[in-house]
Amino acid sequence: MDSDAWYVLKTKPKQEIRAVQNLENQGFEAYCPKLTVEKIQRGSRKKVVEAMFPGYVFVHPDDLMEQFYKLRSTYGxxxxxxxxxxxxxIPGTFIEQLKQLDNRPEEQAPAVGDEVEIKAGPFKGFMAKIIKLDGESRCFVMLDWMQKQVTAHFSYRDLAL
Incomplete structure (x- = not known):
């Protein structure tokens, strides 16, 4: 086994932080990459910290075979x-790259009035203006199509700020 290698642990649902804390309490080097994203919940914007890989954490044991059962029986x-x-x-260089991503600026949900470009579908390449937010992942936009103002419904992932 490679001494620089990291391994992936499957966590119990929504227990990534608990798993990392318990692993560190046992002397393991553990890592759960996180993202801070701005979401719209019940009509208001909130910043939420989420696991980048929900349900998974990384661990760097001294000897995996010797510590396998200890890792597997850790709470979380x-x-x-x-x-x-x-x-x-997982190579240690990959984990270092993930740690650098933790220092990235936060993702932001679009706001009403933002000018966006449509990235997918029949309106790909069109510019539009967000006129209403619809939940945490969709919005209504106003765009010019055939000399008319048209309202359309898009997912945030189909739009570029």
Whole structure:
């Protein structure tokens, strides 16, 4: 086994933070990459910290085979990720790159009045203006189409600020 290797642990639902804390309490180096995103919940904007990979954390044990059962029985951990008998290794350089992403500026949800470009569908390439937010992942936009103002409904992922 590679001494620089990290491994993936499957956590119990919504227990990534608990798993990392319990792993660190046992002396393991553990990491759960997070994102701070702005979401619209019940009509208001809120900043929420979420796991980048929900249900998974990374761990760097000294000796995986010797500590396998200790890792697996940690509170918050469901299992060690494996494919049959193969336990995939994650290079330490990849984890370092993820840690650098933690320092990125936060993602922001679009606001009413923002000018956006449509990235997908029949209106791809059109510019539009957000006129109403609809939940945490969709919005209504106003765009010019065939010399008329048209209202359309889009997912945020289909729009670019």
């Amino acid at each position: 951990v469901a299992s060690v990720l494996r494919f049959g008998d193969n336990i995939p290794q």
